[in-house]
Amino acid sequence: MEAHGPPPLLHRTADFRGAPTSLLHDGTAIAGLLLSAAGAAGLSTFGPPVIRTLPREGVAVVVLLDLGHMSVHTIPSRELLALDLLVAAGRDPQRAVDVFVRKLGVSEARTARLDRG
Secondary structure, three states: OOOEEEEOOOEEEEEEEEOHHHHHOOOOHHHHHHHHHHHOOOOOOOOOOOOEEEOOOEEEEEEOOOOOOEEEEEEEEEEEEEEEEEEEEOOOHHHHHHHHHHHHHEEEEEEEEEEOO
């Protein structure tokens, strides 16, 4: 298959350890963080966040973007918040990650990047 220019999507993940347990159960607060992060990164959302309490533990929150998504899954027993960003090329998802770093005050953050498409 022939390439047609730069990849149109950028996939960024970030795992935050040491997040406050009370936040990891609060889907509404996490939805607010996702919306703040989208704004900081210049991303356009497409509809309100979808918030679900998970059957085992934690919450999942998803925000659809005009091209891509932002999502968070939490595992409170491990003090873990997992952030997933799929954004249009040319956007800077690190700005969204930085919002989480500042707001969570976490002891550990691990990130990864993958060009998609």
